[in-house]
Amino acid sequence: MISIGLKKIRPILQFNLRLYQSLSKSTLNEAIEKLKPLKGGHISLVKDEASGIATITLEHAEKKNALSGQMMVEFADIVEDLKLWESGKGLILRGSGDTFCSGGDLNTVKNINNPCDGLLMSTLMHSTLNQLYCLPLVTVTLVHGKAIGGGSELTTATDFRVFSNTGETSFVQGKMGVVTGWGGGTRLVHLLGPRLALYLMTSCKKVSSEEALNIGLSDSTVPVDSRYEDTLNWLHQLIKHDSEVINAMKNIVIGARNLTLEESFLNERTLFSPLWGGPANMRALKKNVKHK
Numbered sequence: 001m002i003s004i005g006l007k008k009i010r011p012i013l014q015f016n017l018r019l020y021q022s023l024s025k026s027t028l029n030e031a032i033e034k035l036k037p038l039k040g041g042h043i044s045l046v047k048d049e050a051s052g053i054a055t056i057t058l059e060h061a062e063k064k065n066a067l068s069g070q071m072m073v074e075f076a077d078i079v080e081d082l083k084l085w086e087s088g089k090g091l092i093l094r095g096s097g098d099t100f101c102s103g104g105d106l107n108t109v110k111n112i113n114n115p116c117d118g119l120l121m122s123t124l125m126h127s128t129l130n131q132l133y134c135l136p137l138v139t140v141t142l143v144h145g146k147a148i149g150g151g152s153e154l155t156t157a158t159d160f161r162v163f164s165n166t167g168e169t170s171f172v173q174g175k176m177g178v179v180t181g182w183g184g185g186t187r188l189v190h191l192l193g194p195r196l197a198l199y200l201m202t203s204c205k206k207v208s209s210e211e212a213l214n215i216g217l218s219d220s221t222v223p224v225d226s227r228y229e230d231t232l233n234w235l236h237q238l239i240k241h242d243s244e245v246i247n248a249m250k251n252i253v254i255g256a257r258n259l260t261l262e263e264s265f266l267n268e269r270t271l272f273s274p275l276w277g278g279p280a281n282m283r284a285l286k287k288n289v290k291h292k
């Protein structure tokens, strides 16, 4: 009976996750062709096998970490890489220099400034950021300095946000005559609810680190000088368990976000059963842990 359940649930979860990936393969390929030649900056990925924490760094400091077309394509490749990282537990997304990200690189934007190309860019960024959103890792954005436009959208693609004192986010798309192009509007509603999300989008208000903490957009504020180390420490507190346990916890959250209630409970049972009596569970039982 259980094996029937196991067989059923994988396709359900995978079907829902495929929704994010299946924004038409040919459209994605067309987007990559279009965006790749639009150069500038770089995105790096460092995977620390010992801790299970990966760090993605936007490296275009001279343009305030604006995302060029080339960086958008690199971002897609990095998320593909992380999807295959079996021992991974956590991820930090950050920017280099004094700004988290000033959104789309205006030089790239000028080259693709028509509805068709806009749809291509949007399709690629939706695919990348929604797959990031669905990684089985505990993910956090370190918001140091400004997150503007598309930059503010990036911050919504992780589970948590840690702001440095100077961290600030603003959904300025309205001032640019557009709306969120990277899926940040939908994720913002999931994060804060429709009322606050609509307020932030329509007002284009700058949200300081303090305000972000107050409204539940930020999970912690860290001093500027020790921002990366403090974010690492903050994340370490959440990823003490075995990677299988962390991955299953995150997959419960992803399932609950995407599936119907019934499917989500089935997903949860399916994730639970292999851990019950598994290596981490047996080690814990042997230790006779007291939860004082």
Ligand SMILES: C[C@@H](C(=O)O)C(=O)SCCNC(=O)CCNC(=O)[C@H](O)C(C)(C)COP(=O)(O)OP(=O)(O)OC[C@H]1O[C@@H](n2cnc3c(N)ncnc32)[C@H](O)[C@@H]1OP(=O)(O)O
Residues within 6 Å of the ligand: 062, 063, 064, 066, 102, 103, 104, 105, 106, 107, 109, 146, 148, 149, 150, 151, 172, 173, 176, 179, 180, 181, 182
């Ligand atoms: C995709 C779409 C969406 O919303 O979905 C978007 O994101 S649209 C993009 C929305 N973002 C924007 O409109 C950003 C506009 N930029 C700004 O507001 C400002 O530059 C700040 C980001 C607040 C930084 O001001 P600050 O006075 O500190 O520095 P700055 O203005 O001298 O900027 C340093 C250099 O970075 C460049 N720079 C800054 N942001 C850029 C961007 N997004 N694309 C291309 N270049 C950019 C500046 O032009 C300047 O280049 P030079 O040294 O060569 O002069």
